[in-house]
Amino acid sequence: MGKYYQEEFETMPLEEIRKLQSEKLVEQVKHVYNNVEYYRNLMDAKGVKPEDIKGIEDLHKLPFLSKADLREAYPKGLLAVPQDEVVRIQSTSGTTGKRVIAYYTQDDIDIWEDCCARAIVAVGGSEKDVCQVCYGYGLFTGGPGLNGGSHRVGCMTLPMSSGNTERQIQFMMDLEASIICCTPSYAAYIGETLKEMGYKPEDIPLKAGIFGAEPWTEEMRHSIEETMGIKAYDIYGLTEISGPGVSFECEEQTGMHINEDHFLAETIDPETGEVLPEGSEGELVFTCLDKKAFPMLRYRTRDLCVLSREKCSCGRTFVKMKKPQGRSDDMLIIRGVNVFPSQIETVLLKEGYTPNYQIVLDRENNTDTFDVYVEYTPEEGDDVVKNITAREKKLQERMKTMLGINPKVHLAEPKSITRSEGKAVRVIDRRKLH
Ligand code: ADP
Numbered sequence: 001m002g003k004y005y006q007e008e009f010e011t012m013p014l015e016e017i018r019k020l021q022s023e024k025l026v027e028q029v030k031h032v033y034n035n036v037e038y039y040r041n042l043m044d045a046k047g048v049k050p051e052d053i054k055g056i057e058d059l060h061k062l063p064f065l066s067k068a069d070l071r072e073a074y075p076k077g078l079l080a081v082p083q084d085e086v087v088r089i090q091s092t093s094g095t096t097g098k099r100v101i102a103y104y105t106q107d108d109i110d111i112w113e114d115c116c117a118r119a120i121v122a123v124g125g126s127e128k129d130v131c132q133v134c135y136g137y138g139l140f141t142g143g144p145g146l147n148g149g150s151h152r153v154g155c156m157t158l159p160m161s162s163g164n165t166e167r168q169i170q171f172m173m174d175l176e177a178s179i180i181c182c183t184p185s186y187a188a189y190i191g192e193t194l195k196e197m198g199y200k201p202e203d204i205p206l207k208a209g210i211f212g213a214e215p216w217t218e219e220m221r222h223s224i225e226e227t228m229g230i231k232a233y234d235i236y237g238l239t240e241i242s243g244p245g246v247s248f249e250c251e252e253q254t255g256m257h258i259n260e261d262h263f264l265a266e267t268i269d270p271e272t273g274e275v276l277p278e279g280s281e282g283e284l285v286f287t288c289l290d291k292k293a294f295p296m297l298r299y300r301t302r303d304l305c306v307l308s309r310e311k312c313s314c315g316r317t318f319v320k321m322k323k324p325q326g327r328s329d330d331m332l333i334i335r336g337v338n339v340f341p342s343q344i345e346t347v348l349l350k351e352g353y354t355p356n357y358q359i360v361l362d363r364e365n366n367t368d369t370f371d372v373y374v375e376y377t378p379e380e381g382d383d384v385v386k387n388i389t390a391r392e393k394k395l396q397e398r399m400k401t402m403l404g405i406n407p408k409v410h411l412a413e414p415k416s417i418t419r420s421e422g423k424a425v426r427v428i429d430r431r432k433l434h
């Protein structure tokens with residue numbers, strides 16, 4: 001295996017990418033218009049016909065699809081092929097509401113697995129590697145996607161699924177796993193367990209990790225890299241568009257290359273829907289160029305990020321997206337101030353704490369209460385108990401500087417915050433219950 005999995009596409013000159021995208025888009029719009037009544041109605045309502053779409057320059061004429069449309073069309077309203085051609089479904093984790101069901105033809109699965117294979121090769125993976133997949137298997141796309149990618153690359157694949165951390169570690173050690181794939185929060189938990197079991201980074205056979213499915217910070221990356229002695233790479237995706245591998249990080253680690261031969265990306269102003277120029281932060285919108293069973297056109301992800309076409313040293317020409325800080329609906333509004341959980345993670349790791357934290361919001365006398373629970377480590381035990389108030393106050397001040405509002409920080413005993421084996425639950429918002 002060379003440096004790329006599909007060099008012809010991954011390093012395609014921009015002009016050719018645009019041409020390929022235009023050709024695919026024209027066909028895809030016809031396919032959707034002819035086969036999906038729901039989207040045909042949206043196009044008709046906007047007065048757009050398939051003939052109006054002659055290339056990617058006409059993309060802005062198409063209507064958006066949102067999660068609300070997916071809910072309305074549930075379960076089969078957006079299926080674009082006869083059901084006989086569907087070989088699999090997957091479903092979202094339902095982090096923010098009702099699950100979405102996505103359908104795949106065999107070709108759709110092939111495209112998706114190729115994208116995951118590109119991500120594995122980009123971290124140095126080849127048939128010589130042992131790839132441990134500890135994303136959940138089943139309806140969640142993480143396990144099946146990277147499992148398929150790992151097969152394609154020819155790695156010896158360990159289909160571990162998530163959970164049973166001691167068994168994960170046993171297989172990792174006994175079979176000398178070299179690449180691990182899971183959520184960053186589960187990676188942190190595996191790292192913590194390895195440390196407790198007395199393993200030093202140099203005892204751990206892993207060389208790289210492919211972590212995604214949830215937002216994570218640079219500080220978290222460094223902490224995982226240090227504990228496990230690996231290089232940690234980001235991977236992004238969503239069920240609606242296929243699953244993990246919509247974009248992936250290369251060795252330069254300055255953003256994730258979007259697999260543009262399959263997925264066309266735009267950023268828009270989330271308020272007005274206006275398309276933004278490259279380089280400004282906006283809501284990411286994807287159009288599937290060749291997936292047939294569940295082809296989203298202009299799907300609004302609610303993920304906020306920046307696109308960049310700066311030349312990358314890895315030789316790939318695909319546009320890069322900056323790490324999404326979170327979704328527009330992950331953003332908390334506390335006493336009128338916008339807060340992302342990732343900002344709290346940054347402060348904690350900078351101050352030498354672990355990434356085990358939980359935010360609890362409630363409402364008292366019409367005012368939001370904002371509590372952050374943070375674990376100290378067992379080694380710090382005595383010092384924390386003696387200086388607990390001073391330490392809490394210091395963290396509180398650091399967070400106030402970062403966020404602009406004051407949380408109440410509580411240092412909690414080691415292991416008191418539930419560990420995540422999939423996507424971490426960082427926020428308990430009781431305000432919504434009132
Ligand atoms: P759900 O919407 O139920 O969580 P998915 O499992 O399909 O369903 O999750 C997709 C979402 O996960 C993305 O829209 C994005 O918000 C988040 N996500 C995936 N990968 C990353 C990543 N590398 N960084 C930040 N967020 C990510």
Ligand code: ZN
Pocket residue numbers: 250251252257312313314315316
């Ligand atoms: Zn690159």
